[in-house]
Amino acid sequence: MRIRRNNGITLIELLIVSVIISVVGLAIYSSFAGGLKVWKRVNTAIEGEDLVLFFARFSQDLRATVPLKSNVFLGSEDTMEFPVVAGSRRMGLASSVGRVAYVFHPEAGTLTRSEQDYSAIFVGTGDKDPREVLRGVAELRMSYYCFDPEAGGFVWLDKWPYLRPPLAVRMEVRRAGKSEEDIVRRSFFIPVAGS
C-alpha cells in the first residue's frame, strides 16, 4: 500500500487561504474606515445650522408679541426690544406679559437675547441675564418695515420711531470669515402689526 504524504499544506492551499483572508480583511477594514469617516463628518456641525435655529427661535418671539401702550416696540440697527406673551417663571404655568431684547455686540461678535417677565419686574428680581444666541457674527443689521404715507409706499427704516410694532422686521447677518456676498437676510412679518 502506498502511503500518501498528507501532513502539511500545499502551495495552492496556502494561496487560496491567503487570498480569502485578504479579501475578508479588506472588507472589514473598509467598512470600519468608512464608518469612522461617517462618524467624523456627522460630528462636525453643518455650516449655518445655528443661524437657521436662531431664526426659528426669533420668529417664534415675534409671533408672541402683542401691541401694548405701556410696553412699546423699540428698534435700532443693533437692538430690538418688544413685549411678548410668555410663560412666567414666577407664576408657574400661567403666561404673563414680558419683554424680550435682542442686542448685537459688535466687538464680541455675538447676539444676545434676554427675557424678563413683568411679575418679576414688579418684585424687583428682574431676571434679565442676557444669553448668547448667536456667535461668530461679523456684521448684523436690523431694519423695520412700515408704510410711509408721505412717500406713498413701503419703506425699511434703520430706527423704529413709533410705539406700535412694525409690519415686519429684517435681519441681515454676515458671519465671521464670510464676504459681503454671503450676507444672510431674513424678514419676518409681525402678525399683530397694523391692528
Next chain:
Amino acid sequence: MMKKKARGFTLLEVLAATAVLSVGTLYMYQSYFSVLRAFDYCSGYIASSNFLQEKLWEGVDSVRREGGLGSPVSGDFTAGGRQFVWNMALGKASDRVYEVTVAVDWKSGKQEIELSRTAYASYENPTE
C-alpha cells in the same frame, strides 16, 4: 472502527463563512450609504433654508402690496458650496387669498431633491 480525519477547515467551510460575512458587510454598507444620504440632504436643507424662507417672505409681501408676484420668479443661487435652483409660483386659494409657493431644487449625488414651502397671503384691492 473507521476514524475520520476532519481536523481544520475545509475550503468549502471557509467559502461559506466568507459568503455569510460578505452579506453582513453588504448590509453595513447599505446603512452607511443611507446615513450619508440623510446627512447630505440635511446639509442641503440647511444651506437653502434661509434663502427659501426669505423668497417666500418676498412673495407674500409682493402679493399683499400689489396682488401679484414681483419679478423674477425663478433663478439660481449658491450656498454652502452647492448650486440651487429656485422658482416661485402663485395660486389662488379663494377669491382674495393667494397661495405663494417657493420650491428649491438641488442635486444630492445622483438624486434630485426638491424642497417647497407654501404661504398664504390676502390682497385687498384699494380701488374696489
